[in-house]
Amino acid sequence: MNSAAYFKLVQTGLLSVYRDRSMLITDxxxxxxxxxxxxxxxxxxxxxxxSADTLPQYSLEETYLYYVAVLALNRLNNTYDLILxxxxxxxxxxxxxxFIKPIxxxxxxxxxxxxxxxxxxxxxxxxxxxxxxxGLAWSGVLGFIILSLVNxxxxxxxxxxxxxxxxxLTRPDMTLSFxxxxxxxxxxxxxxxxxxxxxxxxxxxxxxxxxxxxxxAEFLLRPSSELxxxxxxxxxxxxxxxxxxxxxxxxxASNRYSGAGG
Amino acid sequence: MDSLISxxxxxxxxxxAKETVGVAGWCRQLIKPEYDTFQALxxxxxxxxxxxxxxxxxxxxxxxxxxxxxxxxIQKTSSGSVRVLGYDPSLREKEFLNQIGVVxxxxxxxxxxxxxxxxxxxYSKIYNVKDSDYRERLAExxxxxxxxxxxxxxxxxxxxxxxxxxxxxxxxxxxxKLIFLxxxxxxxxxxxxxxxxxxxxxxxxxxxxxxxxxxxxxxDIESCCDDAIIIDKGKIRFxxxxxxxxxxxxxxxxxxxSTQDATQSEACLLVFKKAIxxxxxxxxxxxxxxxxxxxxxxxxxxxxxxxxxxxxYDLEVSPLDFESNxxxxxxxxxxx
Numbered sequence: 319m320n321s322a323a324y325f326k327l328v329q330t331g332l333l334s335v336y337r338d339r340s341m342l343i344t345d346x347x348x349x350x351x352x353x354x355x356x357x358x359x360x361x362x363x364x365x366x367x368x369s370a371d372t373l374p375q376y377s378l379e380e381t382y383l384y385y386v387a388v389l390a391l392n393r394l395n396n397t398y399d400l401i402l403x404x405x406x407x408x409x410x411x412x413x414x415x416x417f418i419k420p421i422x423x424x425x426x427x428x429x430x431x432x433x434x435x436x437x438x439x440x441x442x443x444x445x446x447x448x449x450x451x452x453g454l455a456w457s458g459v460l461g462f463i464i465l466s467l468v469n470x471x472x473x474x475x476x477x478x479x480x481x482x483x484x485x486x487l488t489r490p491d492m493t494l495s496f497x498x499x500x501x502x503x504x505x506x507x508x509x510x511x512x513x514x515x516x517x518x519x520x521x522x523x524x525x526x527x528x529x530x531x532x533x534x535a536e537f538l539l540r541p542s543s544e545l546x547x548x549x550x551x552x553x554x555x556x557x558x559x560x561x562x563x564x565x566x567x568x569x570x571a572s573n574r575y576s577g578a579g580g
Numbered sequence: 581m582d583s584l585i586s587x588x589x590x591x592x593x594x595x596x597a598k599e600t601v602g603v604a605g606w607c608r609q610l611i612k613p614e615y616d617t618f619q620a621l622x623x624x625x626x627x628x629x630x631x632x633x634x635x636x637x638x639x640x641x642x643x644x645x646x647x648x649x650x651x652x653x654i655q656k657t658s659s660g661s662v663r664v665l666g667y668d669p670s671l672r673e674k675e676f677l678n679q680i681g682v683v684x685x686x687x688x689x690x691x692x693x694x695x696x697x698x699x700x701x702x703y704s705k706i707y708n709v710k711d712s713d714y715r716e717r718l719a720e721x722x723x724x725x726x727x728x729x730x731x732x733x734x735x736x737x738x739x740x741x742x743x744x745x746x747x748x749x750x751x752x753x754x755x756x757k758l759i760f761l762x763x764x765x766x767x768x769x770x771x772x773x774x775x776x777x778x779x780x781x782x783x784x785x786x787x788x789x790x791x792x793x794x795x796x797x798x799x800d801i802e803s804c805c806d807d808a809i810i811i812d813k814g815k816i817r818f819x820x821x822x823x824x825x826x827x828x829x830x831x832x833x834x835x836x837x838s839t840q841d842a843t844q845s846e847a848c849l850l851v852f853k854k855a856i857x858x859x860x861x862x863x864x865x866x867x868x869x870x871x872x873x874x875x876x877x878x879x880x881x882x883x884x885x886x887x888x889x890x891x892x893y894d895l896e897v898s899p900l901d902f903e904s905n906x907x908x909x910x911x912x913x914x915x916x
Contacts, residue, residue: 323705330691330702337693337734415689417654420677421706573656 323421324429331433342437345396350389350441353507357385375512380539383449384510387535390441391466392507395530397477397497400431404481405490413575424478424568431474442466449538458541465534465549472553473530475560482564485571506532526556583663584758584790585628585651590660592621592646592814620646622814624660628807633784633791635801635822638811639910644794647811648762651792652682665758678707681751685744685763689751690735696746697731700753707754714753721749724779741772748776752783758790765797777803798903810906812913829905833881834865835874836896848893855887863911865904875900875908 335342365378376384404427407413416426446459480497484490502508505527514522522528533549595615600606620643628634638644649655650662653669653676662669667676690699704714722728725745730738738746744764751759761780765773781804783789795801801808801822808825810818818825839848849872856862859880866873876884881897900908 320705320708323702323708326702326705330694330698333694333698334691411684411687412689414649414654414682414684415687417672418652418677418680418682419689419703419706420674575655 324425327426327429328433328436331430332436333433334430335434335437345393345438346441350393354385354389357389358382361385375510376539381510383445384535384539387445387462387538388505388507388531390438390445391531391534392501392505394435394438394442394466395469395473395501396438397431397473397480398494399434400427400474400477401481401484401490401493401497403427403430404478405484405493408484408575409488417572423572424564427478428471428474431477432470435470439466445538454538455541458538461541461546462534462538465537468553469530469534472526472557472560475557475564476526476530479560479564479567482567482571485574500527501531504528505530506535511536524552526552526560529553529556583627584630584632584665585626585792586661586663587624587626587647587651588661590621590624590647590650590662591619591658592643592650592655593658594618594620620814621650621657624811624814624816626809626816626819628790628792631784631788631790632807633780633793633805635805635808636792636794636811637798637801637808637906638794640796642811643814644811645762648682648760648792648794652680652760653677678754679757681754681756681759683744683747683751683759683761683764685747685761685766688735688743688747690743690746692736693734695732695734696727696738699735699746700731700750703750704753709754713755717753717755718749721752721779724782725749725775741768744768745772745776748779755787756789758792761791761793761795763795764793765795765800773797773800780804798906802902810909812910817909817913826902829900829902831877832875832900832905832908833878834898834900834904835876835881835884836871836894836898837874838871838894838896840893852887852893856884859883863908865907875904 361378361381365381407416413423416423419426442463446463449459449462450456477497480493481490483493487493504522504525506522511519511522511528511532529549529552533552537545537549594617596618598609598614598616600609624643624647636644636647646655650657651664651669653672656670665676665679667673669676689703690696691702700714700718709717722731725748727742727745727749730742730746735743735746748761748764759780765776768776777800780789780791784791784804791804793800793804805822807821808818809816810825818828837849837852841848849870853872856874859876861877862880863875864872865875885895
């Protein structure tokens with residue numbers, strides 16, 4: 319297959335998101351804006367009560383920036399549509415229509431996913447521009463942009479692996495809820511890692527959801543070579559685990575698949 | 581002649597989780613699941629030559645779709661060997677997939693919310709079709725299947741007939757050597773059926789396209805196929821040309837018995853029905869209060885006519901249509 323086919327699949331993914339404008343507006347304005355204003359109100363209240371205007375890790379401004387970044391990353395790295403699509407393909411027999419095309423199911427979904435993510439990458443760029451104009455370290459901005467981009471592939475692997483559960487499940491709801499909760503809680507969308515109890519820190523620090531959500535946000539706030547190395551090592555380890563898991567699970571799943579009726 | 585499809589001793593078993601009764605059964609099934617085996621295909625053997633058009637006939641659940649899925653690589657066999665265009669379909673090699681097209685009448689490969697042309701454009705790139713070829717084939721297909729007005733409509737807004745014709749277009753844009761059609765005309769109006777049949781016959785003639793077609797509308801098979809395979813309960817019951825099948829069917833005729841006088845209709849017909857019961861191998865095709873239709877071996881016609889009471893009812897003998905013959909076959913086999 320040629321690059322024109324990949325490009326066309328990306329374009330198709332982008333077009334399908336653009337066509338569903340109501341969802342796009344809901345995602346970008348309501349689903350991102352409302353949580354931010356809630357966080358804004360909570361943290362303003364918390365910091366007003368704090369004695370020295372700072373909590374142990376971040377200043378109030380940094381906390382705001384953290385939440386803007388993680389909410390944008392949470393939406394960018396959202397595999398809800400991917401899981402739902404795979405589930406529909408499996409349960410409605412549409413998988414058969416793709417299995418007989420000369421493209422692997424993995425690549426098909428990956429390029430459509432990339433296309434679907436393009437519009438959600440715009441807020442990342444807007445945040446990056448805002449931070450540059452605010453005079454924060456450019457290395458943090460650059461790392462944030464690149465990590466967010468590279469993480470899309472990792473995010474796809476994570477989502478694809480979760481979506482394969484729909485071969486065994488009757489409905490995708492459990493997987494979808496699981497994905498949303500994990501991204502929100504252990505991904506660091508609800509609370510920065512630094513604010514979790516010490517005994518939970520290893521889980522928060524080394525789980526794959528941190529890589530795609532709070533990792534790039536932390537780097538934006540406090541860029542350092544140590545953090546970059548930590549994130550890259552984590553990326554390589556989880557990437558390999560996810561890739562192998564996806565391949566093995568997909569092999570089992572496709573062997574198990576017996577079609578959705580005649 | 582080159583063999584296009586070669587199927588040898590193919591069996592396909594499905595494993596279905598056992599139904600559980602009560603909480604204990606449910607827990608047992610959760611911990612140590614047990615499965616029932618269902619044999620969908622049983623020792624299937626046949627070959628299809630290059631350029632052939634084969635109609636695959638069978639009642640619901642006979643194993644038609646399972647076999648099509650095996651032939652195009654969606655499913656694997658439990659045992660046996662399958663070669664299609666010289667490839668093992670289960671490996672789903674790109675070279676193989678580039679040479680086949682598969683239309684499932686009740687499933688779609690089109691992007692549901694996007695204009696149909698977007699799906700065509702995208703799949704033409706996936707199949708690596710040259711732009712000039714793509715434009716030429718698309719123009720030919722849209723013209724032949726009357727699709728020019730629907731190209732910019734989302735798939736979800738299409739009628740069933742338009743959607744199936746778009747599926748067919750999508751699967752012919754890369755000019756496959758072999759096309760599998762799984763009930764392509766299900767739910768379609770006569771015009772759409774006619775357009776599809778006409779175009780398939782045209783492609784066979786012009787491009788030597790091979791066709792493997794399953795349909796419950798035997799008109800599709802009669803119109804498009806030279807050969808037929810009849811399958812029932814996972815076993816092949818007939819494999820030969822449509823002519824051979826017709827010869828088999830010529831042994832029977834359709835006898836229509838109609839009453840002349842409506843006032844004594846039922847009583848007269850009942851007398852006839854009782855009398856005809858003494859003949860074996862006669863089956864009822866249609867049973868109404870004023871008219872009954874029988875499938876009758878031609879050798880019995882003389883004896884039946886001897887029972888005829890002039891002025892009470894009419895007897896009409898006509899050749900049995902293809903569909904009634906096949907229905908009769910399935911009825912016979914289901915009684916075995």
